[in-house]
Amino acid sequence: MEKYLLSDDTWNNEELEAINEVIKSNFFTMGERVKKFEKEFAEKFGTKYAIMSNSGSSANLLAIAALVYSKKLKAEDEVIVPAVSWSTTFFPLAQYNLKLKFVDINRKTLNIDIEELKKAITENTKAIFAVNLLGNPNEFNEIIEICKEKNIILLEDNCESMGAKYKGKQLGTIGLIGTYSTFYSHHLCTMEGGVTVTNDEELYHYMLSIRAHGWTRNLPENSKIYKKKEDPFYESFNFIMPGYNLRPLEMEAAIGSIQLTKLDRIISQRRENATYFKEKISIFEDIQIQKEVEESSWFGFAIILKGKYEGKRQQLVEILRKNNIEVRPIVAGNFTRNKAIEYLNYEIYGKLENADFIHDNGLFVGNHSIENKKNIDRLILAIEEFEKLNG
Known part of the structure; x- marks a missing residue:
């Protein structure tokens, strides 16, 4: 009996040919194909900036790190999260010494319970990390209203919900930062991979640096966070913040460009x-x-x-x-x-x-x-x- 799998294979010869083209180029790590995919992704979802990383988990880590380094969040700030989600919704918050507040879900939608969310907010609540579970949008009109009234940052973990919409707007683009996964079993499949989107240029520049060791090499000349010297030798190994190696592969980006068309x-x-x-x-x-x-x-x-x-x-x-x-x-x-x-x-x-x-x-x-x-x-x-x- 054929197995009813959790996911199916959406690849064909187009993806395989894209991989072959990368192999022929003899350039494998993050490069022009990643830039191309990021541009296409941002255009597809209607956001100013998209940054590809090596997983949806890393997409979340980039988002939280950028918020902390930009001082939009600080240690011990309270972040409300739903009690049901994947581990890497929660771990980056803990890794940056933020305090998680777990709130119950709505048993019907499986997303955070709006009434419980309202009651859980305190003066220490600085962010809500909304998770769109199993493809399903949150009731964002109420969440947005809460965030505006209380001056709270809204973030979206949209790793399971690419392509879903709320009031005609793509999920992942509703909060200050949104994240996506392109792991093989997800809607768009690049083997491993993730994308973080935002309309905030400063946060985008922080993520460009954090993604690659915290160095300045990938920052634009007009960066919002650092004035580069006119010396590429100096800027090749110049570190301005603690970062990681979260870079994606050219193969993953090349596959992503094909997958976006599908x-x-x-x-x-x-x-x-x-x-x-x-x-x-x-x-x-x-x-x-x-x-x-x-x-x-x-x-x-x-x-x-x-x-x-x-x-x-x-x-x-x-x-x-x-x-x-x-x-x-x-x-x-x-x-x-x-x-x-x-x-x-x-x-x-x-x-x-x-x-x-x-x-x-x-x-x-x-x-x-x-x-x-x-x-x-x-x-x-x-x-x-x-x-x-x-x-």
Whole structure:
């Protein structure tokens, strides 16, 4: 039986030829192809600046580092985050001595609970790191209003939600900084890779330096953060802040340029698959799926067991595996239940009851960038088998 995978392969000869062209050029590290992809990405998503890095995790790290070095955030500032997300939403905040405040999610949308968010804000709250989970937009009108009223920085972790829109605006471009992942299993696939976008030129220049060791070599002549000497020898190894090596490869950028031309079709197909999934899964009274806000790009299909199915997730997981259907938890569930939390400076607002429920009763299966009806039909048959055992 063919496996129903979490993701599918959107490459063809175009991507392979792009890789071959890089090999022929004999220039592999960050160069002109990266610049080209960044320009194309910014144009595609309607933002002034895009900076490619070696992963979506690094995209988040770049964003937080730039905010700290530019003094828009400082150590011990409070940053509100949803309790359900991937680890690298949280780790860069801790690495820069920021205080995380975990807030519960909305059980229907799986994104941060707006009412809980409002109550969690204090005078120490300096930023909200909104996560668009599994392709689904947050309810941004209210979040933007909160940020304006309280003078709070809005950031977007959009690593799972490329191509999704809120009120016609691309996710990732709504906050001061937004991040994307181009890991192989994501909407746009470059093997490894990430992109950070902003309209703030100063932050962009900070990220150009931080991405490559903290040196000045990649800064423009009119940089907002440092006046370069007219001596390329001096500026080749001149370091102005602590940085990293987060540089992407030319191969990844070359693939990205090809993939960008396919993105609209990919998102459209994922939305069509989701329509079919929603129709088929609706026959199960005690299965909840993610409530779509505006236009999701449907990274995957969340399944939450409730009612008579509550507490029986492992049984369903075993049936899915038996039927050769790949399955995962809903991201990391309630992240505060991971041992890594011991290393973070954090507090929990409220009881995180919805995050706990998702942690114990949630799972997700893959959505694909090609027509996926046969796999969805297999999923429904597997759930029917589960239902018979629990009738």
